[in-house]
Each structure stands twice: as C-alpha cells, then as structure tokens.
Amino acid sequence: MLDAILKAGGEAGFQTVEAFRLRTTFWEFSRTADGRFLQRAQGNRIAVRGFWERGEPSAFVLSVPDLKGIRQGFNHLRALVPPRWGKSFGRLLNAKAPPAAQSLWDPLGDEFGCDGERCERAAEDLGDALAESVIAFPGLAIKEFRFSFAGDAIDLANSNGFAGGYSKSRFRLRVAFTLRGRGLEVSETRLFFSQLEPARMVNRAYNLLASMTGEDVSPAGEERLIFTPEAAVQVLREFTDRFVLGAKSGTKNLAAATAFSLLDDPLLEGQAGSVPFDDEGSPGREKYILNKGVFVAAVADMETACRWRTVSTGNGFRDRRSLLPASGFSNLFIKPSVFSLHHLLHEAGEGILVSLVRLKYSRRQQGDFFFSAHGYRFRGGEIGAPQRFYFRTSQRTFGLRVLQVSKELRFFCDRFNIGSPYLLALARSGNDRYFSI
Numbered sequence: 001m002l003d004a005i006l007k008a009g010g011e012a013g014f015q016t017v018e019a020f021r022l023r024t025t026f027w028e029f030s031r032t033a034d035g036r037f038l039q040r041a042q043g044n045r046i047a048v049r050g051f052w053e054r055g056e057p058s059a060f061v062l063s064v065p066d067l068k069g070i071r072q073g074f075n076h077l078r079a080l081v082p083p084r085w086g087k088s089f090g091r092l093l094n095a096k097a098p099p100a101a102q103s104l105w106d107p108l109g110d111e112f113g114c115d116g117e118r119c120e121r122a123a124e125d126l127g128d129a130l131a132e133s134v135i136a137f138p139g140l141a142i143k144e145f146r147f148s149f150a151g152d153a154i155d156l157a158n159s160n161g162f163a164g165g166y167s168k169s170r171f172r173l174r175v176a177f178t179l180r181g182r183g184l185e186v187s188e189t190r191l192f193f194s195q196l197e198p199a200r201m202v203n204r205a206y207n208l209l210a211s212m213t214g215e216d217v218s219p220a221g222e223e224r225l226i227f228t229p230e231a232a233v234q235v236l237r238e239f240t241d242r243f244v245l246g247a248k249s250g251t252k253n254l255a256a257a258t259a260f261s262l263l264d265d266p267l268l269e270g271q272a273g274s275v276p277f278d279d280e281g282s283p284g285r286e287k288y289i290l291n292k293g294v295f296v297a298a299v300a301d302m303e304t305a306c307r308w309r310t311v312s313t314g315n316g317f318r319d320r321r322s323l324l325p326a327s328g329f330s331n332l333f334i335k336p337s338v339f340s341l342h343h344l345l346h347e348a349g350e351g352i353l354v355s356l357v358r359l360k361y362s363r364r365q366q367g368d369f370f371f372s373a374h375g376y377r378f379r380g381g382e383i384g385a386p387q388r389f390y391f392r393t394s395q396r397t398f399g400l401r402v403l404q405v406s407k408e409l410r411f412f413c414d415r416f417n418i419g420s421p422y423l424l425a426l427a428r429s430g431n432d433r434y435f436s437i
Contacts, residue, residue: 055083256399
C-alpha cells in the first residue's frame with residue numbers, strides 16, 4: 001500500500017512523497033457501580049504528505065485506505081496552486097534504512113488483540129490484586145477501575161528511500177480511590193503487562209489521599225521541599241512548551257542549577273514513550289535540553305527545524321487526530337543522580353515531602369504558575385503529619401532552586417512519557433500566602 005502511495009504521488013508531480021500508516025487495536029474493560037463493560041475498537045489510518053519543489057507540503061488523510069482514495073487524494077492536492085516561495089524540506093526526509101526495532105511489543109498483545117476473554121481475565125486478576133492490597137489500608141476503597149490495551153502497528157515510507165516500521169503495545173490501568181470522603185484517580189501506562197504493579201498503585205493512592213488531610217502552612221522564611229517524582233512531574237509538565245523550538249515562550253531564559261539536567265530519550269528500554277524513529281523517519285537519539293543547568297537545544301520536528309535553519313532532533317510526532325507531525329516528546333525526564341531519597345532527607349534536615357501538586361491558575365505570558373500542594377512534614381529522616389501549602393514558580397526559578405536530585409527515577413505517561421527523581425528544592429516566603437520557588 002505504501003509503495004502504491006509513493007508511486008501515485010510521483011505520477012501526480014510531487015518532488016517527494018511521504019506515507020505514514022497507523023493500525024490500532026484497542027480493548028478496555030471497566031468495572032463501576034453500574035456494572036462491567038468490555039469494549040473494542042480498531043483503526044486503520046494513512047496520512048500522506050506531498051512535497052512541491054518549493055514551500056510547505058500539502059497533505060491528506062485516509063481512514064479507509066484504498067487505491068481509489070489515494071488517487072483522489074493526490075488529484076485534490078494537484079488541483080492546488082503550488083507555492084512559489086520558500087524552501088521545501090522534502091529533500092531532508094531520511095533516506096537511510098531505519099535502525100533495528102527496540103523491544104516495544106509484549107507477546108501478550110497478540111492475545112489481547114484478538115481475544116476479548118483474555119483481556120477480561122487479565123482485568124479481573126488486576127481487580128483481585130487491587131482488592132487484596134486495599135485491605136491493608138483502613139478506610140481506603142476502590143470506586144471503579146479501568147484496564148485497557150492498545151496495540152499500534154506503525155509503517156513509514158518516503159520516496160527518498162526510507163521504509164520501516166515497528167509495533168508497540170501499551171497497557172493502562174486507571175483506578176478511582178476514595179478515602180474518608182476524598183477521591184482521587186491513579187493511573188499507570190506501561191509497555192509490558194508485567195510492569196503494572198497494583199500493590200504500588202494502592203500504596204501511592206493512600207499516601208496521596210492521606211496527605212490531603214493536612215492543615216495549611218503559612219510562608220515564613222525559607223522552607224526545604226522534597227518533591228516526589230509524581231509531584232515534580234506535575235510541575236514540569238506545565239513547562240514543556242518552553243522546551244520546543246520556536247515556541248512563543250522562547251528558550252532564551254532557560255536555565256537551572258547544576259544539579260538539574262533535562263533530557264529527551266526515545267531509546268530508553270521498556271518505557272512507554274520509546275520509539276526507534278519518529279513519525280518523519282528521523283532516528284531516535286538521546287538529546288539534552290538542559291545539561292547541568294545550561295541550555296543546550298530545544299526539540300524540533302523537521303519543518304520547525306528547517307524554518308529555524310537547523311536540523312530535526314527526531315521529535316516529529318503525530319497525535320491521534322493530527323494530519324501533520326509537530327514537535328513533541330518521547331521520554332522527557334530529569335536526569336537522576338547517585339543520591340538516595342534517604343540522603344536527601346538527611347541533607348535537608350527538616351521540611352515538607354511534597355506528594356501531590358495541582359495547578360490552580362497560570363499567567364503564561366509572564367511564565368508564572370500557581371499551585372496548591374499536599375505533603376508530609378519530615379524531620380531527621382522521619383515522616384510526620386500531613387501539610388498543605390501554596391506556591392508559585394516559573395520554569396527558570398524552579399530549575400534554579402533545585403539543590404539536589406535523587407537516583408530514584410519514575411515515569412508517568414499522559415500525552416507523552418515524563419519522568420523525574422525526587423527533587424530537593426528551596427522555597428522562600430513571598431509577599432502573600434504563596435511560597436516562591
């Protein structure tokens with residue numbers, strides 16, 4: 001099919017043609033107060049770009065790919081007026097053979113892809129494991145849970161000579177917990193079924209919900225905070241648009257403390273964001289955005305890189321609904337150190353272990369973000385009473401206030417996979433009820 005697309009595009013007069021195919025299989029089992037549900041969906045989608053001799057490419061997408069639809073798509077594109085100005089980046093599309101595929105597919109995916117009973121049995125086993133773990137935490141209950149499997153088969157080819165593909169499995173477990181009238185959803189997304197850890201999810205949910213019972217802490221002087229990986233990720237996620245080349249927020253003010261290094265690496269073993277190459281065929285590689293606090297480079301797709309007269313970093317990705325690739329992330333994370341959480345607790349002496357962070361509001365033009373936070377007071381390595389406070393920060397000040405990072409790196413997947421170790425940071429009292437970080 002992809003060869004036919006490339007041939008049809010050449011016959012239509014395009015200098016370079018790219019064809020991206022995504023075939024998906026999706027299962028989801030849910031158990032709620034209303035009963036048990038099992039649903040299935042499949043998709044087959046092809047996105048095509050045709051590059052003129054000049055200017056930006058034209059594109060179309062097919063949800064039911066066939067030869068007739070392909071020819072009609074190119075006929076519509078050919079009816080457009082070719083651009084007269086600007087460079088075409090079609091010649092920059094990768095022409096080399098793709099690298100060897102990573103281990104991104106769980107063999108269990110073959111069973112989940114064609115056997116609804118297998119998916120249901122696995123979900124029931126996970127539900128039993130969750131129920132057994134909850135018993136150890138008085139007052140904690142499961143309101144509902146959802147278990148899903150998504151299998152993607154990705155193929156990419158262009159008329160420069162590139163042809164490659166890979167398959168990727170993703171298992172996701174989402175559980176809604178309640179504790180003394182408070183509710184919270186906890187989720188995990190993993191490449192392999194065996195990586196899901198129901199007992200850890202229960203423990204995590206209890207710690208998060210228990211921390212929400214704390215009393216407010218008023219800013220007074222300095223406070224040492226240790227952000228758990230989950231809390232750090234919730235803050236870092238708000239800054240991600242600043243790490244993209246050409247973003248409105250710009251990168252000229254990117255900086256951090258020497259303990260802070262930020263990377264995007266699609267070649268990490270066993271991570272949900274890992275890929276052998278991006279959706280434009282650029283091979284995956286580790287790249288630093290910040291190295292020991294010093295800005296190195298922002299991520300870019302091919303079109304953005306061409307516009308800024310640089311090269312793609314291999315970060316051109318399509319989401320489920322997009323026609324064209326855009327700059328995005330694979331596995332974005334703060335580089336861990338050799339220090340343990342125990343070391344950070346004793347290094348800080350006294351402070352708050354921040355377990356949960358929620359964005360209250362932001363002033364994105366100014367780069368300011370305002371958060372509410374929950375955690376536990378610690379002293380001498382011992383964890384004490386739950387506490388709540390508010391803080392405001394920006395990308396620059398947050399990075400500069402990080403004193404140390406730990407070795408315990410954990411990832412959390414939403415739109416993309418993002419990870420962090422524990423972060424020891426310094427907070428100062430502001431002019432209002434917010435700490436300043």
